[in-house]
Amino acid sequence: MKKFATVVISKRQWILFITGIFTLFFAWHIPKLKVNPDVISYLPKDDYVAMLFDSIGQTYQGNTTAVVGYKCDDVFTEKSLKELKAITDTLKYFPGISSVNSLINVIDIREEDSVLQVVPLIDEYNIPSSKKELDSLKNYVLSKNIYRGMLISNDAQSTVITAKIQPDFKIKRDSLLPKDSVLATYVKKYPEPMFHVEYNPKTDTIYVVVNKTIVANALKDKLLSMKLDAQLFFGGLPYITSDIGSIIAHDIVVLGIIAFIIILIVLYVSFKSWRGVLMPVLAVCIAIVWVLGFMALLGFEITMVTNAAPVVLLATGSAYTIHVINRIMEVSFIETSNIKDIIIKALSYVAIPVFFAAVTTMIGFISFIFGSYLVMIAQFGIFTALGVLLSFIIAITFVPAFLSYFPIKHKPERIERRKQSPLNIFLQRLYEFSINHKKSIIATWLVIIVFMGVGITNLERRVDLMDYFKENYPIKKTEHFLRQTFGGTSYLYINFKADIQQLQTLQVMDSVQQFLKTLPSVTHTLSVVDIIKEMNNVMGEGKKLPNTQEKVYNLWFLIEGQEIMSQLVANNNSEALVQATINTSDSKIMAEMVTAIDKYMEKYKNAQIKYYQSGFPSIYKRLDESLINSQLYSLIIAIILVYFIVSFILKSLKNGLFAVVPILATVAVLFGVMGWLHIPLDVATVLVASVSMGIGIDYAIHLINHVTYEQNSGLSYIDSIRNAVTISGRAILINVLSVTLGFLVMLFSDLVPLQRFGLLIAVTMITSGLTTLTLLVALLNLNNQKSL
């Protein structure tokens, strides 16, 4: 290690130069980073549930719906109807929109003056203007169940326009187009940022990705720019995710800066030197810049989870530099040789424990890659692990190289003052307390663990997108309004594969629809069955399915080719959709719904009808299951790996066990706190256990490593523990304080999961610090051996 330290000092100019160049290079790429708040893309592409959802989109012109609420004094005035027509037209021709449903263009089946009409509800070329016409239209619309509460509010003051966003699509190259101008031509036709065109010259196909949230937002801007008199609301998943996206972008900047400042303050208080403060932060910032630049370079996007990576790195990565500086300062108190020698000596000692700390933390993060089913969590694992590695490299190269030029100066009296500092006194007392009350400490921790264990039984897992927003957030109010008035903005789909024109198939679909209506969160259902029933009604046979197959065929003739049909029936009448509007975004309720439907469908197993369900409930159920798997797998993998590595480092399976005890206690406290405070496992909180494990193990390694080091230098076992607690303990405490305060900043996030994430990280930081400095010390003391 001394050799390595010598090389670092002799090549210090190169190190500073190369670090600078790399940082500029990566920083230059960061602006290209994009935010991806699309929840569905978090599932792997080949996931069965994600594929079914995608297939619904491909078959029925889209699976993502933008919902526009329109509110005024009375929808049935000439002016309002004209505005509605303008909105409908705008959406119909808007790039990226595949179909629009509104009062203006919904197909109405009725009998008027004994003439059968299968026509748009309102004649767009002849919008009613007289009071008589308008009143009669209003009465008619409100009298029909398929409109009331679905398209028009009970008080006729609000209506809703839904626009399906086009799915991604493939096109064959226009054969007249030369190959080298294909991309340019299609990019012009499908411009960024609403679309993203990819051309594969091998297969000669053009793939167009539709950026659904961008389309939804462009549509919102367009409608708002029309300056309509009515109030417009924008709801549905594209807007929810887009809001999450903008909050992510906002949080990353604002919270990052605040966390940064707080960490600076804590470090200043600890080191009492601006260089001591700036170094850890500067080092970790360089690492963050590299990671973000790297992500941008490889085309990765920021998700709801990778969003937390910079803050997590600020917490974990700064520790390595803190340990390096702490050690350099320790050495410089004792020795007065020149700064290069001091650094070489300090680095020769500290590089090893810092390396092990970094490796174990990386394992904690890498375990996400293997343990996690969710793409974003795996990505979080990759990039935080990379960040940790980079922070470590910077801490042992750039930091000492920099400090060799600009040493942290300290006046002699500071050394004395440091010994008298509250931190040192606290550590001294803590040490004495741990020695004197080792049994009660262990007993206390046991009680805490049992208490937390009870809390774990209350642990909930549920994802509710709406819970992501604080109460007064506009999108939450909009969703509430749309749910109250129109029954919701998200959909459940059951796709049937059979000869849809068969009466028997329609009867099955009908019974499924009747069943869906009995589910508490389903507000409306829609399928071709409803249209057939309406038709049969106007044919004078009542609002039910026709009694013969021939009648179905006859009715089918009239509805085939209607615009609505392509949203309900596909592939030459071999597939059809039952669509249910749902008024919940609670993963638990949705999971129950999915299970109930599967159970109900069992009785049709033997019929010649295949079906699958898709939509938000299935996606959510999948995310929910994946979360638990992610959590369990990555935690188990991480703990086992860490145990063996620590045992290897400490050359003892027993000492490895010592190091793992504080982690296990911390994990118990974490889950216990979550259980007691009713904080559910969700996309953000699921990460905490592994993050805290990665950080917690560092403390144990530093402490145990320090004890063995002091013993090797000839100190007694007891004195070695004392030095370890007071010297390494100091770095640990500084780290606990700075990280805890840094993470508590997340309490100011606008996204509830991020708030919880911050709180839980703070809880685990404090717990790991305390378990290391009390429980581990007590256990070490209890160890009958005279040495480790």
Add this chain to the structure above:
Amino acid sequence: MKPLNVLIISLLWAITSVAQNASEVLKKMDDAIYAPKDQSISIKMTVYDKNGKTSVREATTMQKGNNKRIFRFTSPASQAGIGILSLPDDVMYLYMPAYEKERRIASSAKNQGFAGTDFSYDDMESKSYAEKYDAISVKTEGNDYVLELKPKPTHKTDYTKLIITLGKDNYYPKKVQYFDKTNNQIKELNNSKIEKKGNYWVATVFEMKDLRKGTKTVMEFTSVKYDSGLSDDEFTVRKLTQK
């Protein structure tokens, strides 16, 4: 004929054809399409979905002038017997054999697809183009005229512009391009096998592409009979319900 006369006549012909305005071309095109007094046609429609899968519908139709028509499906079996009677002034009757009833139906949903094909009710209508559209301009391209039409204010349609390519010699349309409100072409009709049968020019294969959906329908006249002297009695509700 003296060479001078030939020259004068040719010159006059050339001048008049240049001066011939768009409306006249439109009228001549309508005349060419609706030249037969009556026609009895067997139709085969092949519908291609976006994956290229096909389904076939067959029908017979009788038409007198351009305002009386009876259309009856013969296949597939599920649609056989369904008939539509179109009479002047947008009066339309539908006969559904399974209900054993005829119903008068409103014809205002013209922009919707006809029986699952890429032809809309509007496209299938036998009304002359001049009744629905104004000719805006005409230009010559090789042996063709290219005619631009705009819907009359009274005509309710999703199309905002039609561009029709028709032969100079026979005024029979070869290609129709349909544009929507954003001036994007949304559909294209290609007529082929244009030949003279008896006194009339006629296409017997019509391919309609829906450019947005990526689907197409090929309508083929498998047999055509002109001027067989169909009487008005063929176009009554009573006839519609007889099978």
